[in-house]
Amino acid sequence: MKDALEMNMGGIKCDNPNCDFNDMNVNAEDYKEWLNKPCPKCGENLLTEEDYRNTKFLLEMVKVANRIYPKRKDDEEIVTMSVAMNGDGEMDFNIEK
Numbered sequence: 001m002k003d004a005l006e007m008n009m010g011g012i013k014c015d016n017p018n019c020d021f022n023d024m025n026v027n028a029e030d031y032k033e034w035l036n037k038p039c040p041k042c043g044e045n046l047l048t049e050e051d052y053r054n055t056k057f058l059l060e061m062v063k064v065a066n067r068i069y070p071k072r073k074d075d076e077e078i079v080t081m082s083v084a085m086n087g088d089g090e091m092d093f094n095i096e097k
């Protein structure tokens with residue numbers, strides 16, 4: 001049996017459209033270390049206060065949801081959702097099939 005919701009969150013990327021810096025090995029639990037850190041390539045803020053708050057909120061939401069929802073069976077269909085953040089505090093949710 002698996003948790004109803006699984007969070008595959010991690011990695012950090014630069015929000016500057018002209019910059020391609022990213023580090024996908026960063027764990028979401030370590031985002032605190034990246035708060036307001038400048039991009040090593042362009043100097044842009046890599047993780048704004050707003051994005052960090054959103055990230056913590058999402059992690060917390062998944063924890064709470066997994067306490068409420070029953071475990072799912074291994075063969076149950078899953079829906080994948082992705083969240084994009086771009087530094088302005090907004091979150092774009094996309095359901096992937």
Ligand SMILES: [Zn+2]
Pocket residue numbers: 014015016019020021039040041042043044
């Ligand atoms: Zn950058």
